[in-house]
Amino acid sequence: MSHTEAIRARARQLLEEKQVSCVIGxxxxxxxxxxxxxxxxxxxxxxxxxxxxxTHNLTRYLPGRLKVxxxxxxxxxxxxxxxxxxSRAIHVLLAESQxxxxxxxxxxVACEGIMDARSDGGQAELQARCRRCRERMPVLADxxxxxxxxxxxxxxxxxxxxxxxxxxxxxxxEFWLAQFDRxxxxxxxxxxxxxxxxxxxxxxxxxxxxxxIGIRLNEKRAFHLGRAxxxxxRCIGCDECERVCPxxxxxxxxxxxLAAEVNRAFGFQAGVAPVxxxxxxxxxxxxxxx
Amino acid sequence: MSIEPGxxxxxxxxxxxxxxxxxxxxxDLAGTARLMVxxxxxxxxVPCSGRVPxxxxxxxxxxxxxxxxxxxxxxxxxxxxxxxxxxAKRVPTLQSLLAFAGLEPxxxxxxxxxxxxxxxxxxxxxxxxxxxxxxxxxxxRWAAMQPEESHLESAGxxx
Amino acid sequence: MNVITRAGLQAWLQDLADSRxxxxxxxxxxxxxxxxxxxxxxxxxxxxxxxxxxxxIKEAFFPPTERLMLIEPQADPDTPGRxxxxxxxxxxxxxxxxxxxxxxxxxxxAVLDAAFLEAAPPDPYYARRREGTxxxxxxxxxxxPSCFCRSVGxxxxxxxxxxxxxxxxxxxxxxxxxxxxxxxxLDGVPLSESDAERPSSALSDPIAVPDPLAWPxxxxxxxxxxxxxxCLSCRICAYVCPTCxxxxxxxxxxxxxxGSDRFERLRCWDSCSSAGYRRIAGGHNPRSSExxxxxxxxxxxxxYYPLQYGPxxxxxxxxxxxxxxVNVDITEVLGHLVTG
Numbered sequence: 106m107s108h109t110e111a112i113r114a115r116a117r118q119l120l121e122e123k124q125v126s127c128v129i130g131x132x133x134x135x136x137x138x139x140x141x142x143x144x145x146x147x148x149x150x151x152x153x154x155x156x157x158x159x160t161h162n163l164t165r166y167l168p169g170r171l172k173v174x175x176x177x178x179x180x181x182x183x184x185x186x187x188x189x190x191x192s193r194a195i196h197v198l199l200a201e202s203q204x205x206x207x208x209x210x211x212x213x214v215a216c217e218g219i220m221d222a223r224s225d226g227g228q229a230e231l232q233a234r235c236r237r238c239r240e241r242m243p244v245l246a247d248x249x250x251x252x253x254x255x256x257x258x259x260x261x262x263x264x265x266x267x268x269x270x271x272x273x274x275x276x277x278x279e280f281w282l283a284q285f286d287r288x289x290x291x292x293x294x295x296x297x298x299x300x301x302x303x304x305x306x307x308x309x310x311x312x313x314x315x316x317x318i319g320i321r322l323n324e325k326r327a328f329h330l331g332r333a334x335x336x337x338x339r340c341i342g343c344d345e346c347e348r349v350c351p352x353x354x355x356x357x358x359x360x361x362x363l364a365a366e367v368n369r370a371f372g373f374q375a376g377v378a379p380v381x382x383x384x385x386x387x388x389x390x391x392x393x394x395x
Numbered sequence: 396m397s398i399e400p401g402x403x404x405x406x407x408x409x410x411x412x413x414x415x416x417x418x419x420x421x422x423d424l425a426g427t428a429r430l431m432v433x434x435x436x437x438x439x440x441v442p443c444s445g446r447v448p449x450x451x452x453x454x455x456x457x458x459x460x461x462x463x464x465x466x467x468x469x470x471x472x473x474x475x476x477x478x479x480x481x482x483a484k485r486v487p488t489l490q491s492l493l494a495f496a497g498l499e500p501x502x503x504x505x506x507x508x509x510x511x512x513x514x515x516x517x518x519x520x521x522x523x524x525x526x527x528x529x530x531x532x533x534x535x536r537w538a539a540m541q542p543e544e545s546h547l548e549s550a551g552x553x554x
Numbered sequence: 555m556n557v558i559t560r561a562g563l564q565a566w567l568q569d570l571a572d573s574r575x576x577x578x579x580x581x582x583x584x585x586x587x588x589x590x591x592x593x594x595x596x597x598x599x600x601x602x603x604x605x606x607x608x609x610x611i612k613e614a615f616f617p618p619t620e621r622l623m624l625i626e627p628q629a630d631p632d633t634p635g636r637x638x639x640x641x642x643x644x645x646x647x648x649x650x651x652x653x654x655x656x657x658x659x660x661x662x663x664a665v666l667d668a669a670f671l672e673a674a675p676p677d678p679y680y681a682r683r684r685e686g687t688x689x690x691x692x693x694x695x696x697x698x699p700s701c702f703c704r705s706v707g708x709x710x711x712x713x714x715x716x717x718x719x720x721x722x723x724x725x726x727x728x729x730x731x732x733x734x735x736x737x738x739x740l741d742g743v744p745l746s747e748s749d750a751e752r753p754s755s756a757l758s759d760p761i762a763v764p765d766p767l768a769w770p771x772x773x774x775x776x777x778x779x780x781x782x783x784x785c786l787s788c789r790i791c792a793y794v795c796p797t798c799x800x801x802x803x804x805x806x807x808x809x810x811x812x813g814s815d816r817f818e819r820l821r822c823w824d825s826c827s828s829a830g831y832r833r834i835a836g837g838h839n840p841r842s843s844e845x846x847x848x849x850x851x852x853x854x855x856x857x858y859y860p861l862q863y864g865p866x867x868x869x870x871x872x873x874x875x876x877x878x879x880v881n882v883d884i885t886e887v888l889g890h891l892v893t894g
Binding site: 134135136138139140141142143161165166223283284287289290291292293295296297305309311313317318319320321348349351352353 | 582583584585587608609618619699700780783784786787788789790793794802804806820822823828830875877879880881883886
């Protein structure tokens, strides 16, 4: 049974038995592009697919949809199709009490990697994040679709990150100023991220308290560095922020740098377990402090 | 021909976040004891070092600070029990991010000063002032927008 | 027909780049954007295979951030102890030429002109930039997979709304002078006479577009809630669009000398698709759902704007289709309204 068939079968059962009110998965649109979809009835499940273009992190839809309603109402329950990286986001969201474990039925897919849509011209190739990825099975799931794929003999190192780390401070300043200059402050990176779920973003306040509304270098840099900082110990490395950027800014570099730093300083990786990251907790015995 | 002042004449503009209970009181003590403390530091009093958010430190650099100093109570002595634990973890993480973005991490310093440590306060501020002086002026802040600035003229426009 | 050779065009553009400000498509990292040109050879302007610029030329007239005025409280010299406020309007100086303007972007200027200039008082910031800019249009040899200019009153070889219009041929480019300003720009530029016909562009099939008056009946259609569920409420569609023009205005502090305060009034891009766009003082948000926001966006393009100004506000450039991270597709919306 293909992944698509297995997902459809599970979705049909969940909806027929009214275990969930909605299945969040992927469909293919009229132009042939894979995109998120929301299935509410068993007769719609044929829209669901699984393919190598299922890039979106569907867990970003969970915090908004799983808000508890009026007292006495049962809390909403949905099913969501997740890749291993996406499943790590569910751990972080659970640790941060965004919703209860019983509110989400996780359909986890064993992942062989997602294709890079920007590579269509020449040789279609896997996204860079997938070429680095060693976690091919979801970290939590109520159903697992597919067998664990074998890892390739050699995983790509993070060359872009290594290149940045090897630069001098002045070169890095130049690099980031050029990147942020192109930014149009569309906030797609923030909106695509499951962990960016503040009701009102610090950097978009009506009183300009932390950052003004200007789409200028100072403001854009403050937004990106501030957002990366707020994701330290929380970002699970799906790199969707980078994929959605219309200006092709390699914004994931900031998150990957901080993920490595948090791992080095605190031995912590976000999303492996449903626990809070180190930046919101007290020092553990033996933890380094200046 | 006018002579530009050399780097040794550079007076760093430093912003300090001092927690009410320990480090700000320690700074007061340095003052009443007439200890020599460089006047480069402007102190901002906060309830706790754990209250200092990264956005505020970024804002300080964006507004022209050459260095930012965060002083709190020693670990285990925080007035709020463990507020300084947060600072202990957050400031080094922010330093790492700023370094990655091109700002020298030595421009941001976290340290602990208790209410009775006036001399320690004076020493830390002197050390920090000299360290930032050696680094020179901070070029982090992008020039304020000129009235005619167009988006297409900004920094990367001609790359 | 007048024709300019490739070499002639390159020389003319380099001359413009040297003598004044020339904006043309440039490759910035791997994205094509309109940027000032120093050396025309390094720009994407003359590369026939360069993709459509990711952003439209709207940035050159309605920039993402613009200072409207400087606000300076000062001591009142006549009355000690009192303060007054000096307001300085900061109108832009803008003399520029833009090369490589495709018909969809040119048509976008016509849409923005109506909104910014038609009502009184006209927007002086936009007007200044518009008065100072000359547009050199360029025909598209073929329509792209997401283009539908033809279905909204335009076309890949539509020569309106620019000052000079170029169409590529084997010999070079057919040159059409559209306005006096264009004629002046071509002064002294060597052109040759040719019997060549102006080439026509390869067209793709038109898409169905509903009549503006058909829209009100669909206001309560559950379609809006369904098609918008995947919308991220980012601002990509509005920002890449040649005609979207919503903005926010705010007064913010500017660096100043110790002891004085200065503020600037900033106008910056905004988008009705963002979650907080319609939130009002007190916290109520009449467009709190994605469906309400996207419904507004499409009604604005195809009903509100035409009702006020005439033509549709969409120029069929297809940028929103390509850039949307979750494939919200304006042509699917139009198709739904046509088929019911």
